[in-house]
Amino acid sequence: MFNDTTLLAYIDESLPADVMARIEAALRNDESLRQQLGLVISRRDSGVHSVGDIWRRHRLSCPSREDLGSYLLGAMMDDQANYIKFHLEKIGCRFCQSNLDDLSESQHRDAVVARRKKYFQSSVGRLRPEGRG
């Protein structure tokens, strides 16, 4: 019903409120889910689920960096954009949020760099250092 990743997110309270409530309700009625949660907690506490594991698994449901880029530019179908909006705002995915921040910075940087490049191309291009002496 709920997989381990979801239960881990539940422990960390990083799920949308309605999902948190659904899991709580399910835990009340479902003995096997309680056992599953117990296992998840003990495995987590013994370090089997490293933070890296959690992110790697979690990221499977994250939009790609390309998608985030299109989202940022507003060049995206509504369905997809709504999903990403949900992912960022409701799920509050910190990974995607920082990715998005980074992308928005680098898009800005790219624009600046592109202008500079155009300007300096002729002179700076020839001064590039050689790989080895």
Ligand SMILES: [Zn+2]
């Ligand atoms: Zn994400």
